[in-house]
Amino acid sequence: MRALVWHGKEDIRCDEVTDPEIEDPRDAIIRVTSCAICGSDLHLYHNFIPAMMPGDIVGHEMMGEVVEVGSGAAGSLKKGDRIVVPFTIFCGECIQCQRGNYSVCQRSNRKKEFADKVYGHSTAGLFGYSHLTGGYPGGQAEYLRVPFADKTHIKVPDGIPDETLLFLGDIFPTGWQAAVQCDIQPTDTVAVWGCGPVGQMAIRSAILLGAKQVIAIDRLPERLSMAEAGGAIPINFAEESVIERLNDLTNGQGPEKCIDAVGTESHVSFKHPDTIVDRVMQMNMLSSDRPHVLREMIYVCQPGGILSIPGVYGGIVNQFPFGLVMNKGLTIRTGQTHVNRWTDELLRMIEDKLIDPSFVVTHTADLADGPDLYRIFRDKQDSCIKVVLKP
Structure with a gap:
């Protein structure tokens, strides 16, 4: 079968690989x-x-048709079923799954x-991600083996x-969980950093x-x-001060709730000193992440507020102002998404036409075009916001 395969930094290829088996x-x-x-990704x-x-197969947003079912999953699935596959793999039986903490x-x-040594406790297995999360083959492929498929x-x-x-498999529940974690009240201002696909879902979820x-x-x-069309007030940080604009919009109080939908590769104006410091630290392996957004959220968030962080971070952040977090009494909520905790409700919203998540799709192409579209997506060319591939 064909699959998109990781060969190293900025080197993803469409290769012929062995078909998966039960x-x-x-x-x-x-x-x-x-x-x-x-x-x-x-x-x-x-x-x-x-x-x-x-040789790792990448991709963690996928759906398709069941073509083969193991005997232990036959009570839940049958050949021909149409399913979305959540990016989190879960057993449904352990203590955390019983609590709904599927990720x-x-x-x-x-x-x-391996993961226990790095994280203290391992997380769930994830499709198409690192060997810290199980090293499972991903879904940017013609076929996929789904463990714990029941x-x-x-x-x-x-x-x-x-x-x-x-997008029920990742970005929609990720944006929804980010907003739910904010415990949104009718009087709240919610500020969302990053208007990529997760940010767009978080914006609409907050509304x-x-x-x-x-x-x-x-x-x-x-x-x-796109964010403005969904009901948000836009701030272009390349053209105006985020802090000044947020103060203007909140009468100097700051937002009650802040969402980081950016993660480890946050980008700021090259005039900002954080850009140089964070990139130098990252290049010299003194810090794994660029936490400018985290710092800015901590600074502007109203005392007693909530920081929700769906953005992915890999390890160590530099100059994290924890004193501000403590003294302002901020609450931080984060984590990989517990996808199936939310999907029944979100599917009903789709069926009731309260939201159609396909609004984020800007590019649709064949799987073989994947390597080129990784570069286009990375470089934000051709107004690329979300890519769907058809194996």
Whole structure:
């Protein structure tokens, strides 16, 4: 089969690889009908996430048709079922799964001993990501093996296009969880840093959850226009001061809730000293992440407020102003998304036409075009916001 394969920094190729097979009774095999390139895939592309190996199949946003089912999953799935595959692999039986904390499942990470040494406790296995999260083959491929498939799936109805349902596996529940973590009240201002696909979903989720106003912060006009169309007030940080503008919009109080939808590769104006410091630290392996957005959120957030962080971070951040967090009484909520905790509700929203997540799609192409589209997505060329690939 064809698959997009990681060969090193900025080197992803469309290769012929071995078809997946049932390895455990709880497995299923799907024929992938649609998959997508995610912003967090760029962290792998730039080699900022540790423990990638040449030959790893990438991709963690995918859906398709079940073509084979192991005996242990036969009660939940059958051949021909149409499913979205969440990026988090979970057993459904451990203590964390029973609590609904699927992204920290205690059983699905097959490199658990390795991850325990790095993180203290391993997280769940993730598709198409690093060997710290199990080293599972990803879904930017023609076929995918789904472990724990009796639990790790989202059944979806026929008659709704792939592009509308695909993002139930990651960016829609990720944006929703980011907003839910904010405990949004009707009097709240919610500021969202980053208007990529997750930021766009967080913006619309905050509006659906009843925020008084939502502010979108980015530098790309097409992203800011999309955010504004969704009901947000845009701030272009390349043209104006984020801090001054936020103070203007909140009568000097600052936003009650702040969402970091950027993560490890935050970009600021090259006039800002953080840009030089963070990039030098990262290049010299003194810090794994660029935390400018985190610093700015901590500084502007109203005392007693909440910082929600769906953006992916890989390890160590430099000059993290924890004294501000403590003295302002800020609450930080973060984590990989517990996808299936939210998907029943989100699927109903789609069916009731409260939201159509396909609004983020700007590019659709064949899987073979994936390597070129990684570069286009990275460089933000051709107004690229979200790429869907058709295996």
